[in-house]
Amino acid sequence: MPSPQPGADNPRQCSAGSKSEVLANVFAYLNKSMAGEIQPESKQQRMERQADSLADSQLxxxxxxxxxxxxxxxxxxxLPHKYTDDRSRVRLGRFGHRTSD
Incomplete structure (x- = not known):
């Protein structure tokens, strides 16, 4: 279901206005929805909207x-970005034991 406020779904475009304008928009939206002029959002539409929102957020x-x-x-x-000193290398000897030279 879309928000009663224009641009409220996108926080970058949100322009709430004064308190009286916000209340007028909310009451107008409620009257339209109660009268049946606004169709509720289907599950498929809601899932698509949320997937788009998630993709936008990830991007x-x-x-x-x-x-x-x-x-x-x-x-x-x-070339390798870091030189490893031979003294710090781990050398394995007979039977897999570590040797130190």
């Missing part, structure tokens, strides 16, 4: 996270 969140640290993909051969 916004992905863009928000990407704005902090873009993930750059290296193309082609490249």
């Amino acid at each position: 916004w969140h992905d863009n928000y996270r990407a704005s902090f640290l873009p993930a750059f993909q290296i193309v082609g051969p490249h």
Whole structure:
């Protein structure tokens, strides 16, 4: 079921107005719904609306996270980014025991 306030489904477009305007819009919506002019939302329509809202939210969140640290993909051969000292490497000897040189 859509909201009685115009733009209330989308918080970026929400413009509530004064208290009297909000009450007038709510009462007008209630009168229309009681008179049968507004059809209730079906389950399929509600599920589609919620899926669209979830997809929009996920896209916004992905863009928000990407704005902090873009993930750059290296193309082609490249050197390891960190050198590992041979002294800190774990070497396994006979029967899988760890050896220290």
